[in-house]
Amino acid sequence: MPLEVNGKSFETDEEGYLANLSDWQPELANAMAEADGAELGENHWEVINFLRSYYEEYQIAPAVRVLTKAIGKKLGKDKGNSKYLYELFPYGPAKQACKYAGLPKPTGCV
Amino acid sequence: MAAAEFKVPKIDEYPVIPHLQEDAMAHSQPYIAKPDFQEKLGFPGELVDNWKEVAIDKMGELTGKYRSLQVFLDSCVKCGACTDKCHYYLGTADPKNMPVARQDLFRKVYRRYHTLSGKLFPKLVGAEDLTEEVLDDWYSYFHQCSQCRRCSVYCPYGIDTAEISMAAREVMDAVGKGQKYCNEIIGKVHVIGNNLGLPEPALADTLEGLEEDVEEETGATVRFPLDVKGADVLLVTPSADFFAEPHIDGLIGYAKVFHQAGISWTLSSFASEAANFGMFIGSYENMQKLALRIRQAAIDLGVKRIVFGECGHAWRVAYSFLNTLAGPFDFLDQDYPVPQHICEVTHSLIQEGKLTLDASQNDDMVITYHDSCNVARASRMGDRPGGQFEIPREIIKAVCNNYVDMPSYSIKEGTYCCGGGGGLLTDDLIELRVKGALPRMEALKNVVDNYGVTHMAAICAICKSQFSKVFPYYDFSMDQVVSLHQLVSNAIVLPPDEDSLPGEEQAEAA
Numbered sequence: 001m002p003l004e005v006n007g008k009s010f011e012t013d014e015e016g017y018l019a020n021l022s023d024w025q026p027e028l029a030n031a032m033a034e035a036d037g038a039e040l041g042e043n044h045w046e047v048i049n050f051l052r053s054y055y056e057e058y059q060i061a062p063a064v065r066v067l068t069k070a071i072g073k074k075l076g077k078d079k080g081n082s083k084y085l086y087e088l089f090p091y092g093p094a095k096q097a098c099k100y101a102g103l104p105k106p107t108g109c110v
Numbered sequence: 111m112a113a114a115e116f117k118v119p120k121i122d123e124y125p126v127i128p129h130l131q132e133d134a135m136a137h138s139q140p141y142i143a144k145p146d147f148q149e150k151l152g153f154p155g156e157l158v159d160n161w162k163e164v165a166i167d168k169m170g171e172l173t174g175k176y177r178s179l180q181v182f183l184d185s186c187v188k189c190g191a192c193t194d195k196c197h198y199y200l201g202t203a204d205p206k207n208m209p210v211a212r213q214d215l216f217r218k219v220y221r222r223y224h225t226l227s228g229k230l231f232p233k234l235v236g237a238e239d240l241t242e243e244v245l246d247d248w249y250s251y252f253h254q255c256s257q258c259r260r261c262s263v264y265c266p267y268g269i270d271t272a273e274i275s276m277a278a279r280e281v282m283d284a285v286g287k288g289q290k291y292c293n294e295i296i297g298k299v300h301v302i303g304n305n306l307g308l309p310e311p312a313l314a315d316t317l318e319g320l321e322e323d324v325e326e327e328t329g330a331t332v333r334f335p336l337d338v339k340g341a342d343v344l345l346v347t348p349s350a351d352f353f354a355e356p357h358i359d360g361l362i363g364y365a366k367v368f369h370q371a372g373i374s375w376t377l378s379s380f381a382s383e384a385a386n387f388g389m390f391i392g393s394y395e396n397m398q399k400l401a402l403r404i405r406q407a408a409i410d411l412g413v414k415r416i417v418f419g420e421c422g423h424a425w426r427v428a429y430s431f432l433n434t435l436a437g438p439f440d441f442l443d444q445d446y447p448v449p450q451h452i453c454e455v456t457h458s459l460i461q462e463g464k465l466t467l468d469a470s471q472n473d474d475m476v477i478t479y480h481d482s483c484n485v486a487r488a489s490r491m492g493d494r495p496g497g498q499f500e501i502p503r504e505i506i507k508a509v510c511n512n513y514v515d516m517p518s519y520s521i522k523e524g525t526y527c528c529g530g531g532g533g534l535l536t537d538d539l540i541e542l543r544v545k546g547a548l549p550r551m552e553a554l555k556n557v558v559d560n561y562g563v564t565h566m567a568a569i570c571a572i573c574k575s576q577f578s579k580v581f582p583y584y585d586f587s588m589d590q591v592v593s594l595h596q597l598v599s600n601a602i603v604l605p606p607d608e609d610s611l612p613g614e615e616q617a618e619a620a
Contacts, residue, residue: 014141014290015537017502063353066319082355086588092579094354095537107295108305109350109357109385109421109535109571 004029017105018096020036024052024102032100036091040100044088046074049099059097116541118583119201119548121555125519126147127194128203135204135545139250139537143288150297151396156422161285162240168284169216173224173279179277183220184268186210192261192271197526198254201545206251209261209271215247216278249287254542256532257390258483263523267576275532276392283391291536292387296396303403304349304383310336313379316352324362329606332369334361336376337411341376342443343368343410344383344389346428347419348571356593357574360420364452364596366602370466371459374466375417377403381407384424385571389431390533401427414443417450422482422531422570425451429489451491453569456598457501460508466603469511473566476512477597478557479503480550480577481525482570496522502569502594509601514561520553528568542575544583551584558586565593581615 001016002009005027016032018024029048033040040048050070054062062070064082072080076110085093094106158164173180192209194200199207206212221228221237227238238244243582257272282288298307308316319333322394324332335341345368345585351361368375381403388397410414416439428449433439439448447454459465479502491497499522507513520526529546557563568574568591577591 030385058309058315060306060308060312062312063316063319063358064355065323065358066316069319069323084591104307106306106353107291108353109348110306110354110575 003028003031015105016097018102021102021104028102029100036096043075043079044097044100047071047085047088047093047097048101050074051097051103055101061094061103062079065093067093116544118348119545121548121552121584123556125200125549125552128200130205131203135198135202135207135254135542136247136250136520138254138539138542140253140534140536141290142584143290143293146287146323147293148283148286148288150300151283151288151293151393153288153293155285157286161245163289164285165240165245166219168281169220169277170224172280173220175561176273176277178270179273182274183217184214185267186217186269187267188215189266191264191266192269193603195261195264196255197258197260197529198256198542198546198547201529201548202254202542204254206247207254209265212251212255212270213271213274215244215251216274218225219244219283245285245287247281248278248282252282253289253534253539256483256527256530256534258527258531258544259487260483260524260526263487265581273531273539276389278392279390280392283393283599288391289533291538292391292396292533294401296387296391296393296400299383299385299400299403303380305385305387306349306353308349308352308382310379313352313377313382317377320358320362320365324365326602329609330369330604332362332365332604334365336377337379338374338376339411341374341411341413343373343375343417344381344404344411345375345377345417345419346381346404346407346424346449347377347452348384348421348424349382349420350571350575352382354571354575355578356589356591356596357420357571359596359599361595363593363597363599363602364419365552367452367465367595367602368458370602370604371464374457376411376413378407378411384418384428384548385419386424386427387533389423389427397427397431398435401432404432405436405439408439409441415446415450416442416448417452417455419452420569420571420595422484422572426488428485441561452595453501453505454491456595460505467509467598467601468603469509469601471600472510472597473512475510475592476514476561476563476596477506477510477515477592478516478554478563478566479506479521479594480516480528480566480568480573481521482523482568483527483531485569486523486525499523502567505594506567508596510612514554514557516557520549524574526550526553528573528576529580531570531572535572535576540579546578547576547580547584549580551580554586555584565590565592567592567597570596
């Protein structure tokens, strides 16, 4: 099911993850969030941006613990925990946030 | 990612056998593997034109190769003992989720093409032609079996539905109808070494972060070594231990145990996965290829022992099959079990008094323990029967002051699957996963309500992820599932390094 943004169509897989990671642009994240009935605020973007830069370096999404630590440093210790990340991304920071960030879905026993 | 579009089953006070609802789960099917994933594993990319012949031939090949499979197909007398033993039947009420009915989906085709009576008088012996509808049913219902083997415990003939399920998936792979979740993952392990697709630099970075965390928390330098040649122990653990919660807290526990016992150990970036999804799809070739990575890593690193972290089916593969898949392991130290489970290591160290433990550190919890199906029913720990039940419990009791077992029908050899095992831990099967968790949720609620249990410990990566996901559907919170070695980690008393004064560290860093 392709995703339409700015008059362009972007290929996604069955679960709505972007097929070509290089297609990603911020509008796509907003469109995906909208489809889930969510709106992305500044703190969501902190997470998405961190995921993207980590992915660029390591070709994989960061461990949940790595993510919470990084967010804690950026947004304050009270937000550096998975509870806060689940508030931001109720379907799970690893999966929902990765999807918005244009990363592939983490696979395995997770 | 919409909200649940299905009804979450109601938790009853005690297990109730549901009234049948025909085809209640006929719609449940996982995503089909793309040609790319299929071909990498040696399977046809998509459904082949002559799939019927291929399937029938493959079935004959498997019953010829695995005598157990033929015996299971031939010996069922329809006594019905298994009917109410499957968590998916109890949670979905779909009669095809009764183990005997699930087996019959395969058995009726076997009879039609591979038995004399079925060839001559199909209607008299319940034999049926292989049609598209049958294949569709296979795809649906053999992906509603977590291969947990609970039904086989109650079967007077010991018929193992898991083996039939594995065979059915193998036949489906052979005709080009594989499951995305399992096959994509197996392909990743062949290339990168683990289910996640976690490359070495990311693994190294994650482990370094853990060293910092533990030092910050305890003042002790606990190493998480990677690819260290000449270490005594190679730890092979599910890659979820590097990624997810509460898994990673278990990994910290293993590291603390090795640290305090003075055991030199290492992880391997080549064999950075304990899980072996080759078993779930019944593919001996893929299972062997995955297992050989572990052998290779052990040889390359020159270790003396192989220890497995907390993973259910990995322990089945390790304990029951590793030697024939990837042996002989005559180059390892024969004074230790080959391979060994991390629980066996920790348990021995506790008995020898080599760990300093303060159980009061876990006083904020009342713990119960979930026996993982593959550990409980397909393997053992220690040197006596039932060790796989006693050893984890004895560890928990050594590190926690408050422990309560769930009702007897739901633990040890009668344990219920978490609902996500056997290659079903994927979002496209979430309805099945939630419903299949019902019997475990009922048993848990019993001890929560009656004994104040606050947390459930597990020693399987799939169980931990599955419970984190489904707990909220049943009004538990996701952090109520913990890793067994997380409890060990909490209790273990590590003296801070004498030489790790903050001033010195800064000097070193500068």
